[in-house]
Amino acid sequence: MFVRVFRDLCRQTGYSNEHNVVRRCLHVTQQMEKNRDRRSFLASVPRIDEGTEGEKFVYIDSAITKKEDMFPDMNTSNMLFGGIKFSDIPICHIKSSKNNTILHVTKPSGERIMIRSCGMEGFKNTRKGTNIAAQATAIGLATRVLELGIHTVRVTIQGLGPGRMSSIKGLTMGGLKIISVTDDTPISWNPLRPRKQRKL
Amino acid sequence: MKHLKFISRTVLVRNENVDEACRILNRIMGSEGFLDQYRRTRYYEKPTQMRRRINYEKCKAVYDEDMKRKINFVLRKNRPEPFPGCY
Numbered sequence: 001m002f003v004r005v006f007r008d009l010c011r012q013t014g015y016s017n018e019h020n021v022v023r024r025c026l027h028v029t030q031q032m033e034k035n036r037d038r039r040s041f042l043a044s045v046p047r048i049d050e051g052t053e054g055e056k057f058v059y060i061d062s063a064i065t066k067k068e069d070m071f072p073d074m075n076t077s078n079m080l081f082g083g084i085k086f087s088d089i090p091i092c093h094i095k096s097s098k099n100n101t102i103l104h105v106t107k108p109s110g111e112r113i114m115i116r117s118c119g120m121e122g123f124k125n126t127r128k129g130t131n132i133a134a135q136a137t138a139i140g141l142a143t144r145v146l147e148l149g150i151h152t153v154r155v156t157i158q159g160l161g162p163g164r165m166s167s168i169k170g171l172t173m174g175g176l177k178i179i180s181v182t183d184d185t186p187i188s189w190n191p192l193r194p195r196k197q198r199k200l
Numbered sequence: 201m202k203h204l205k206f207i208s209r210t211v212l213v214r215n216e217n218v219d220e221a222c223r224i225l226n227r228i229m230g231s232e233g234f235l236d237q238y239r240r241t242r243y244y245e246k247p248t249q250m251r252r253r254i255n256y257e258k259c260k261a262v263y264d265e266d267m268k269r270k271i272n273f274v275l276r277k278n279r280p281e282p283f284p285g286c287y
Contacts, residue, residue, distance in 0.1 A: 054223030055230035062220050070224065072210050086206075154206065160238065165222055172218050181221045183209040183229055187238050197243040 049131055051096060051157075051164020072180070081179050082152055089179065092141075092153040094167050099126075101134040101163030103141050103171075105153065113148065116141040118163070134163030135170035142174020152177040156184040 054062075077087040090113065093104040102117040118128040121137045145153075155171070155178050157164055172178060203209070209229070211221040229235050245253075 052226045052230065052235060054226045055235060058227065059220075059223065062223060067224065070212050070214055070221065072207055072212060074207075076212070077206070156205075160235065165219075168218055168222060172216075177216070178213050178218050180206065180210055180212045181218070181225055182206055182211075183225055183234075184205075185229075185234070185238055187234050188241065189237065191241045194241055194244045197246075 049162045050160040051131075051162060051166070052160060053165055082177075084152070086154075086179070090150050090153050092155050092171065092176075092178075093158070093184070094155060094163065095158045096134065096161035096163035096167065097129075097159050098161050099129040101128075101137060101161065101167055103138060103167060105141065105145055105150070113150070114141060114145055116144075129162055131162040131166035134167040135173070137163075138167040138170025139174040142171050142176045146175055150176075152179055154178075154180045154182065156182040158184050158186070160185070 077085070079086045081089060088108055091106050091108060093106065095102045095104070100118050102115070104115045105113045107113060116137050118133040118137050121133065121140055123130075123133040123136075127133055153171070153176055155168060157168070168178065168181065209225070211225045211228075213221045226235075
């Protein structure tokens with residue numbers, strides 16, 4: 001800070017070598033530069049991927065298309081997808097948190113068929129909490145599940161994290177057919193007291 | 201009442217377009233305030249912070265309403281002179 005004040009003093013008194021220096025008020029300059037530094041710093045930090053693509057912006061082509069048949073009704077559970085009833089199709093539970101992604105394929109009753117997580121896939125520490133790890137895990141899970149003869153799944157997602165969208169993408173890349181996407185995030189309007197805020 | 205699973209907060213995938221379904225789901229969750237509430241309840245929000253936030257939201261809502269009315273007024277159609285002040 002002192003260096004900046006000194007530099008500005010030089011500019012004011014004309015000691016600077018540069019000729020085309022804009023003369024600015026010392027105090028204002030300092031305040032503004034501080035503000036600008038913070039703004040540029042924040043701009044340079046990459047935004048955290050929470051897997052909420054489409055939350056703030058609408059894509060034109062999806063805004064135009066009709067959406068009536070995209071939402072389930074009372075008859076949906078009896079609809080047939082590839083010869084199987086909707087309610088009998090296995091479920092893929094995805095729990096994406098800040099530091100990990102867990103994928104869990106179950107029968108409709110809840111019995112486990114297969115579970116994979118980024119940690120099991122060989123990613124360790126901070127690499128677990130990336131969208132690449134989530135996608136690789138999902139592809140691995142999809143190939144294993146296809147060997148068991150499961151081709152279509154329903155997907156439920158829990159939590160916001162880097163694996164929220166990318167794991168679904170990985171499932172489709174692995175060859176599974178997804179017929180529905182459900183958000184299962186536990187949200188409470190009168191929650192228990194959460195942990196205290198982080199000090200930054 | 202318990203929300204029925206695979207009825208509430210569910211989007212069916214159409215024409216194998218999974219991305220579109222996810223985007224619509226995110227859009228609905230965001231616009232209903234579910235995601236904001238989820239983010240807010242990760243850490244404890246002190247009462248002062250809550251008051252500040254609610255006051256800010258109130259002010260913003262009033263401003264937005266006025267601004268919306270203003271924009272609608274400027275962009276209104278079927279007026280006698282289509283481009284007032286432009287010759």
